[in-house]
Amino acid sequence: MSASLQRGLNVWREVLDAPTASFFSSCVHCGMCADACLFYTETGDPQFTPIHKLKPMQRFWRQEYTLLGRLAKVVGLSEPVTDEELEQWSRLVYDSCTLCGRCSMVCPVGNDLTYMIRKMREGMAVSGHSPEDLVGAVTRTVELGSPMGAKWSTVEAQIRHVEADTGYKVPVDQEGAEYMVIMSAMEVINYPEFLGSLARIFHQAGVTWTLSHEAFEATNAGIQIGVSDLAKEIVSRIVNAAEKLKVKAVISPECGHAFTALRWEGPNLIGRPFKFEVIHILEVLDKLRAEGRLKTDGKLEQTPMTFHDPCQIVRRGGVVQQPRNLLKLVAADLREMTDHGVMNWCCGGGGGVSANERAEELKFKAFKRKKTQLEELGVNVMVTACANCRTTMEDGIEHYGMNVEVKSLTEMVAEHLAEE
Numbered sequence: 001m002s003a004s005l006q007r008g009l010n011v012w013r014e015v016l017d018a019p020t021a022s023f024f025s026s027c028v029h030c031g032m033c034a035d036a037c038l039f040y041t042e043t044g045d046p047q048f049t050p051i052h053k054l055k056p057m058q059r060f061w062r063q064e065y066t067l068l069g070r071l072a073k074v075v076g077l078s079e080p081v082t083d084e085e086l087e088q089w090s091r092l093v094y095d096s097c098t099l100c101g102r103c104s105m106v107c108p109v110g111n112d113l114t115y116m117i118r119k120m121r122e123g124m125a126v127s128g129h130s131p132e133d134l135v136g137a138v139t140r141t142v143e144l145g146s147p148m149g150a151k152w153s154t155v156e157a158q159i160r161h162v163e164a165d166t167g168y169k170v171p172v173d174q175e176g177a178e179y180m181v182i183m184s185a186m187e188v189i190n191y192p193e194f195l196g197s198l199a200r201i202f203h204q205a206g207v208t209w210t211l212s213h214e215a216f217e218a219t220n221a222g223i224q225i226g227v228s229d230l231a232k233e234i235v236s237r238i239v240n241a242a243e244k245l246k247v248k249a250v251i252s253p254e255c256g257h258a259f260t261a262l263r264w265e266g267p268n269l270i271g272r273p274f275k276f277e278v279i280h281i282l283e284v285l286d287k288l289r290a291e292g293r294l295k296t297d298g299k300l301e302q303t304p305m306t307f308h309d310p311c312q313i314v315r316r317g318g319v320v321q322q323p324r325n326l327l328k329l330v331a332a333d334l335r336e337m338t339d340h341g342v343m344n345w346c347c348g349g350g351g352g353v354s355a356n357e358r359a360e361e362l363k364f365k366a367f368k369r370k371k372t373q374l375e376e377l378g379v380n381v382m383v384t385a386c387a388n389c390r391t392t393m394e395d396g397i398e399h400y401g402m403n404v405e406v407k408s409l410t411e412m413v414a415e416h417l418a419e420e
């Protein structure tokens with residue numbers, strides 16, 4: 001057995017906890033999780049059944065922690081986990097899982113398959129069976145501060161552009177501001193309009209906010225690849241900067257996994273509660289709306305539109321009603337998809353899939369689910385609140401030659417701000 005495989009199996013020994021044991025023991029093999037997973041529904045390939053993706057770890061758990069499993073291993077009825085097997089499973093655990101959580105919603109015995117896939121990735125990453133592109137993204141985050149290689153100088157250039165464009169100052173390192181804003185790598189590199197939208201909205205609402213030059217990146221590549229130590233390091237940067245600036249809250253941007261990593265997993269990763277709140281940008285905007293501080297004018301009239309619920313923000317994050325409240329302000333004709341809200345279908349690119357080049361063909365196959373949803377509605381505009389969903393859907397729309405524009409909800413609100 002290779003040393004790296006030994007390390008990976010040791011990680012599984014550490015992370016296989018009571019909930020995982022109970023999930024493995026209680027599976028009734030009903031197959032309902034298969035019909036909830038877009039990699040299965042769009043390919044019909046049984047290897048993409050969520051519980052099947054966990055088979056090597058399930059066998060390892062039996063061999064280590066159950067009497068029958070131990071006996072079976074001793075008499076040669078249960079094979080040890082090998083590097084070859086994990087390399088094969090890497091395609092199932094990384095390329096065909098976005099950690100969207102839809103399978104966990106339908107399991108009749110309450111198995112949280114997403115939770116288990118996260119644990120499986122922990123052992124896979126340490127044993128050297130995670131995709132090369134995700135290893136690169138994590139390395140860039142640790143060494144440069146961002147998975148796409150963006151540095152603070154990139155953000156500074158964006159700040160200069162936003163200030164010239166809006167006429168409003170973008171505050172940096174302002175101690176005592178109410179909110180500290182972080183951005184995803186996608187927003188820094190691909191969607192610079194996001195920062196400008198925040199500057200305009202916060203100016204109108206009279207919000208005090210700041211960026212930190214020590215922690216501008218929200219994306220947590222450590223969570224995506226499945227290495228808790230790295231995830232902790234990335235979260236710690238944000239925590240240290242926010243506590244140094246004494247802000248009341250950190251605003252998680254339009255990025256699903258950033259929200260999960262910081263709001264739900266962050267305190268557990270660093271081993272203590274934060275001294276600030278973590279709040280998603282849609283929650284902030286909806287709060288401003290409810291307080292009468294967000295004033296919009298006019299609606300996008302000319303076309304029907306729909307909202308794509310980002311899995312980590314809506315299903316796993318609980319931010320369900322806020323985007324709909326905001327859309328009522330700016331959309332004249334909003335049409336909901338058949339499966340929307342907490343049961344919406346993933347874009348197909350979350351959980352590191354969009355950053356994983358070798359998964360591209362599969363990602364486009366999975367996108368057929370979103371394509372069908374859009375065609376059923378006949379809309380030409382899809383609004384969302386996750387930059388990774390946005391990029392994945394723009395790629396899918398281009399790949400299938402569709403005529404649908406993808407918009408950011410925050411940017412759409414900013415486009416309809418009432419004139420002062």
Ligand code: SF4
Nearest residue numbers: 037097098100101103
């Ligand atoms: S988390 Fe989503 S993508 Fe992953 S197995 Fe479950 S349904 Fe499929």
Ligand code: SF4
Nearest residue numbers: 027028030031033107
């Ligand atoms: S839905 Fe739950 S019980 Fe059914 S096969 Fe999947 S994990 Fe097992």
